Amino acid sequence: MRRTLVVMLKEPRAGRVKTRLGRDIGMVAAAWWFRHQVRGLLRQIEDPRWDVVLAVAPDRSGLLSRVWPAHMARIPQGNGDLGDRMGRALRGAPPGAVCVIGGDIPGITARHIAEAFAALGAHDAVFGPAPDGGYWLIGLRRTRAIPPCLFSGVRWSTSHALADTQMSLPDHSIAHVATLRDVDTVADLK
Structure with a gap:
């Protein structure tokens, strides 16, 4: 079975992406940073061992955008909070292992x-x-159904996000890989 890597991305528009970073360096600069960060990230993670799928938002303009590489498959993120959107990406991936990452690491x-x-x-x-109590990657083997409670009760953007998500996977064996930092504020850029 194929492996699928889903990258969650927002259109790099000023005031719509990396707004906490934008409060520190300006919204245009934050959108510019994100666009170039993602460009480099996609070059780093493209690999014949897995398929890369871009989960884009907003749905319609993200699917049509010329910002992201045209050869990479795209799916809409859809509505809801981060858990709703990641859950759709995990459940909608082709059979096999799937990992989901963000574009700001x-x-x-x-x-x-x-x-x-x-x-x-x-x-x-x-x-x-991630050092702040969140996480930069979640992956599931998907040899059994994804629990409907996945991501329920997760306190997003807090130091509890990782622990809360792990609690929503009862009876699952869990591994951890490298700790990496995401970029939310200007302090994270250093």
């Missing part, structure tokens, strides 16, 4: 993604923790 390499997929060989789920 400068340190991701193909080696990190390969380690996550390797961890799914012996575990039901894998997380890439």
Whole structure:
């Protein structure tokens, strides 16, 4: 079965992406940073060992955007909070292992993604923790149904996001891979 890597992306428009960073450096600069960050990230993680799918928002303009590489498959994120959108991406991926990442983690390499997929060989789920208590990657082996409670009760954008998400996966064996930092504020750029 194929491995699928889903990258959650918003259109890099000023005031619509990286707004916390935009409060520090300006909305135009934050959108510019995100666009160039994602361009480099996609080059880093494209690999013949897995298929890359871009989960884009807003749905219609993201599907039609010329900002993202045309050769990469795209799906709409749809409505709801981050958990709703990631849950759709996880459930809608083709059969096989699937990992979901964001576009705002400068340190991701193909080696990190390969380690996550390797961890799914012996575990039901894998997380890439972030130093702030969140996570940069979630992956599921999908040898059984994804629990309907996945992501329920998760306190997003808090130090509890990783722990809350792991609690929503009862009876799943869980592995952790490298801890990487995402970029939310100007302090995270250093």
